[in-house]
Amino acid sequence: MDKEVLKSKFLGSLVGTGVGDALGARFEGWHMVEPRAIEAVAEGQEVLAYTDDTHMMIGTAESLVRNEGFDGEHMARTFMQNYNREPWRGYGPGPPRIFRLIKAGEAWDKAAERLYHGGSYGNGSAMRIAPVGILYHDDSAKLREVAYNSSQITHSHELGKEGAALQAYAIALAVHLEPSAVLDPKEFLARLGEFIHHEVYKQKLAKIEMLLNKTDRAKVVAELGNGIEAFNSVPTAVYSFLSHSRSFEEAVLFAVSLGGDTDTIGAMTGAISGAYLGVNSIPDKWRTKLENRLYIEELADKLYESGVQK
Numbered sequence: 001m002d003k004e005v006l007k008s009k010f011l012g013s014l015v016g017t018g019v020g021d022a023l024g025a026r027f028e029g030w031h032m033v034e035p036r037a038i039e040a041v042a043e044g045q046e047v048l049a050y051t052d053d054t055h056m057m058i059g060t061a062e063s064l065v066r067n068e069g070f071d072g073e074h075m076a077r078t079f080m081q082n083y084n085r086e087p088w089r090g091y092g093p094g095p096p097r098i099f100r101l102i103k104a105g106e107a108w109d110k111a112a113e114r115l116y117h118g119g120s121y122g123n124g125s126a127m128r129i130a131p132v133g134i135l136y137h138d139d140s141a142k143l144r145e146v147a148y149n150s151s152q153i154t155h156s157h158e159l160g161k162e163g164a165a166l167q168a169y170a171i172a173l174a175v176h177l178e179p180s181a182v183l184d185p186k187e188f189l190a191r192l193g194e195f196i197h198h199e200v201y202k203q204k205l206a207k208i209e210m211l212l213n214k215t216d217r218a219k220v221v222a223e224l225g226n227g228i229e230a231f232n233s234v235p236t237a238v239y240s241f242l243s244h245s246r247s248f249e250e251a252v253l254f255a256v257s258l259g260g261d262t263d264t265i266g267a268m269t270g271a272i273s274g275a276y277l278g279v280n281s282i283p284d285k286w287r288t289k290l291e292n293r294l295y296i297e298e299l300a301d302k303l304y305e306s307g308v309q310k
């Protein structure tokens with residue numbers, strides 16, 4: 001693949017996370033939203049401000065860049081420092097409690113376990129996984145390992161980790177595809193199915209395939225979900241992408257229009273779509289207004305450079 005195309009995909013995935021997150025932020029918890037309303041709100045904003053999803057995606061990228069790979073202790077500390085600087089980003093109750101445990105001496109890979117018995121299966125580790133998906137797009141074993149381990153910091157339930165790995169692998173597959181080539185959704189789903197072992201996700205992938213030729217939003221929400229659980233949101237993001245694979249704008253507007261956990265489903269859809277179509281597919285009207293866009297692009301550049309050197 002052409003180097004500039006590949007680089008554009010790295011940028012697209014991280015900027016896509018931010019744009020999807022920011023577009024969804026105003027509609028969290030809504031039942032459903034008309035795409036026109038989402039556009040109107042974005043138009044009225046001077047800056048598209050992101051939430052904890054993108055803030056933690058930035059922390060993930062910062063730590064991967066600094067260590068030229070995964071270091072659990074460092075990533076946990078980076079999340080903690082970023083949270084302490086900007087605690088108003090819409091974090092749930094889990095992360096600050098986990099950070100307090102780590103600060104008090106708990107190991108980075110044990111704190112989440114201690115807080116939630118059996119671990120959390122929320123989508124909080126999948127929402128921030130784009131840097132892992134792009135950096136390890138060529139190495140699915142490493143991608144899985146780092147997705148699981150980075151999830152362990154906050155979401156240690158196997159369904160939480162598997163959700164993060166599924167989202168990362170969807171991004172990796174999207175990076176691999178030539179943006180100009182026709183995407184075969186069934187082939188894409190088959191690849192995801194080979195990668196994913198957990199039955200809960202296998203069933204969701206089958207439902208995605210069944211829904212591909214329908215656009216009934218209520219049916220999509222009923223079958224795939226729009227909640228905060230990883231298995232009720234990662235497949236929804238994959239569906240939003242696959243059912244609108246030629247357009248970043250349409251994919252993300254559809255994802256947010258489903259309501260529920262709109263910022264996270266928007267962020268995850270934007271991460272996959274941006275990884276497929278590249279950063280230039282993100283409409284200027286949104287991309288140029290994204291808060292901290294230059295810094296997010298700088299992190300994507302650095303991940304690209306370290307990925308090329310590997």
Ligand SMILES: [Mg+2]
Pocket residue numbers: 051052053090263264
């Ligand atoms: Mg959020």
